[in-house]
Amino acid sequence: xxxxxxxxxxxxxxxxxxxxxxxxxxxxxxxxxxxxxxxxxxxxxxxxxxxxxxxxxxxxxxxxxxxxxxxxxxxxxxxxxxxxxxxxxxxxxxxxxxxxxxxxxxxxxxxxxxxxxxxxxxxxxxxxxxxxxxxxxxxxxxxxxxxxxxxxxxxxxxxxxxxxxxxxxxxxxxx
Amino acid sequence: xxxxxxxxxxxxxxxxxxxxxxxxxxxxxxxxxxxxxxxxxxxxxxxxxxxxxxxxxxxxxxxxxxxxxxxxxxxxxxxxxxxxxxxxxxxxxxxxxxxxxxxxxxxxxxxxxxxxxxxxxxxxxxxxxxxxxxxxxxxxxxxxxxxxxxxxxxxxxxxxxxxxxxxxxxxxxxx
DNA sequence: ATAGCCATGTAACCAGTTACATGATTTC
DNA sequence: GAAATCATGTAACTGGTTACATGGCTAT
Numbered sequence: 001x002x003x004x005x006x007x008x009x010x011x012x013x014x015x016x017x018x019x020x021x022x023x024x025x026x027x028x029x030x031x032x033x034x035x036x037x038x039x040x041x042x043x044x045x046x047x048x049x050x051x052x053x054x055x056x057x058x059x060x061x062x063x064x065x066x067x068x069x070x071x072x073x074x075x076x077x078x079x080x081x082x083x084x085x086x087x088x089x090x091x092x093x094x095x096x097x098x099x100x101x102x103x104x105x106x107x108x109x110x111x112x113x114x115x116x117x118x119x120x121x122x123x124x125x126x127x128x129x130x131x132x133x134x135x136x137x138x139x140x141x142x143x144x145x146x147x148x149x150x151x152x153x154x155x156x157x158x159x160x161x162x163x164x165x166x167x168x169x170x171x172x173x174x175x
Numbered sequence: 176x177x178x179x180x181x182x183x184x185x186x187x188x189x190x191x192x193x194x195x196x197x198x199x200x201x202x203x204x205x206x207x208x209x210x211x212x213x214x215x216x217x218x219x220x221x222x223x224x225x226x227x228x229x230x231x232x233x234x235x236x237x238x239x240x241x242x243x244x245x246x247x248x249x250x251x252x253x254x255x256x257x258x259x260x261x262x263x264x265x266x267x268x269x270x271x272x273x274x275x276x277x278x279x280x281x282x283x284x285x286x287x288x289x290x291x292x293x294x295x296x297x298x299x300x301x302x303x304x305x306x307x308x309x310x311x312x313x314x315x316x317x318x319x320x321x322x323x324x325x326x327x328x329x330x331x332x333x334x335x336x337x338x339x340x341x342x343x344x345x346x347x348x349x350x
Numbered sequence: 351a352t353a354g355c356c357a358t359g360t361a362a363c364c365a366g367t368t369a370c371a372t373g374a375t376t377t378c
Numbered sequence: 379g380a381a382a383t384c385a386t387g388t389a390a391c392t393g394g395t396t397a398c399a400t401g402g403c404t405a406t
Contacts, residue, residue, distance in 0.1 A: 009392080009393070010275040010278065010393095011393075011394085013275075013278065014278055017278070017281070017282055025358095026358070026359075027357065027358065027359095037277070037278060037281065039272070040272050040273075040274050040277045040278070041272070041273055041274055041275070041277065041278050042271040042272075042273050042394090044394070044395070044396095045357095045358085045359090046359090046360085046361095046394080046395070046396080046397095047393080047394065047395090049358080049359055049360075050360090050393090050394095069357060069358060069359095069401075069402050069403080070358065070359080070400090070401075070402085071357085071358065071359090072358095072359095084282075085285070085286070087279075088279055088282055088283070088285070088286055088290075088294075089286060089290045089293075089294065091276070091279060091293070091294040091297055091298065093276075093297055093298060093301045094276060094298055094301040094302055094305065094335070095273075095274050095275050095276050096217040097214070097215050097216070097217075097272070097328070097331060098215075098216055098217050098270075098273075098366095099215050099216060099270050100185040100188075100216070100270050101266070101268075101269060101270050102212070102215045102216065102324055102327065103185065103188065103189055103192070103212060103215070103216050104262075104263055104266060105320065105323075105324060106192070106212065106320065106321070106324055107192055107259075107263055108263070108320065109320060110260070110263070111260070111263055111264060115263075115264045118264075118266070119263075119264065119266040122266055122268055123266065123268060123269055126268040126269040127269050130269065144341070144344075144345035144348070145280065145281065145283065145284060145341075145342055145345050145346075146281070147341075148280075148337075148338050148341035148342055148345065149277055149280060149281055149338065151337075151338070151341070152277065152334050152335065152337070152338040153272075155330070155333075155334035155337070156272060156331060156334055158330075159327050159330035159331055159334065160269070160327065162323075162326075162327070162330070163323050163324065163326070163327040166319070166320075166322075166323035166326070167320055167323055169319075170319035170320050170323065171320075173319075184364085184365070185365095186365075186366085200386095201386070201387075202385065202386065202387095217366090219366070219367070219368095220385095220386085220387090221366080221367070221368080221369095221387090221388085221389095222365080222366065222367090224386080224387055224388075225365090225366095225388090244373075244374055244375085244384095244385060244386060244387095245372090245373080245374080245386065245387080246385085246386065246387090247386095247387095273394095
């Protein structure tokens with residue numbers, strides 16, 4: 001049997017996933033990661049540019065042609081494909097939510113009215129916008145799994161909006 | 176006007192929040208953080224033990240009595256209270272979700288049947304358990320804000336369960 | 351041609367995680 | 379009283395973020 005592929009982290013796996021659809025350059029990966037799973041998995045430019053050379057060193061990617069502006073194309077290798085498959089199967093169960101915003105909301109009653117209102121309003125505006133984008137993604141999804149994932153992100157954002165509403169109401173009442 | 180309190184990160188803020196209810200030792204903080212907001216904001220022991228001396232150095236906490244087993248009590252200072260208030264108001268809008276599990280689900284159709292089933296099953300079992308705990312928390316919540324937050328976590332977990340179901344169905348269909 | 355701009359890539363920093371040492375407490 | 383155990387605390391490492399340098403493209 002072939003040597004076990006090296007273990008990769010979630011960020012690297014995200015990139016390997018995209019590279020299944022063909023070679024990409026760093027900037028393209030950043031953009032595509034944002035589009036495809038920005039709603040439930042954030043990836044930053046710097047992470048991408050740090051991972052790519054490391055993955056190439058590990059033999060999971062093969063550097064390809066140089067593009068414009070010194071951009072470097074990378075292509076998936078066979079080992080890279082196997083590393084991705086291994087990551088997929090190595091399910092770490094559920095993953096923890098970590099939301100500073102909710103933490104703030106828990107203590108929001110100790111804020112003066114104006115600051116509290118601003119906090120809630122800003123969060124609500126941001127989430128409303130997110131929500132619209134995510135609903136559009138649901139409408140545009142054709143594959144059933146992609147559609148289900150899109151619906152998940154919509155549900156998540158809707159839950160947050162509901163929370164913000166409830167907090168808003170609770171504070172008015174206690175005022 | 177008084178000097179601006181030092182900026183703190185979300186982890187530190189979580190601890191400062193708890194310490195509003197009285198002095199605590201490191202271990203107590205770990206336990207209480209897990210109970211109070213483990214469902215939406217994870218805090219690990221090591222983070223706590225690194226933050227506490229740093230916060231004391233910054234003057235946000237004041238070391239108190241030594242407890243059993245060399246455990247050190249810390250109490251909130253006036254500066255600490257102001258730093259917490261400042262953190263509360265410095266709302267960074269919405270926070271990004273980062274879920275390796277969803278990332279896996281997106282690609283789950285490329286896994287062999289048995290591995291796919293195991294991944295989905297394990298996640299489902301873990302989430303079902305979480306869900307039960309969270310619903311109990313809703314039932315036990317008396318304060319309206321706390322209740323709304325608890326309901327948010329329930330909604331989040333329910334959305335994840337729904338996603339897992341949908342993925343499961345989609346895969347059966349395509350098999 | 352040149353000035354500004356924007357994509358690319360780099361490096362230093364900060365936060366989160368994992369794995370390990372230490373010593374008090376409890377149990378036999 | 380000795381051994382095992384478990385809470386406490388520490389240290390090293392990995393991953394995520396922020397801030398900066400560089401150089402090709404574009405528009406005037």
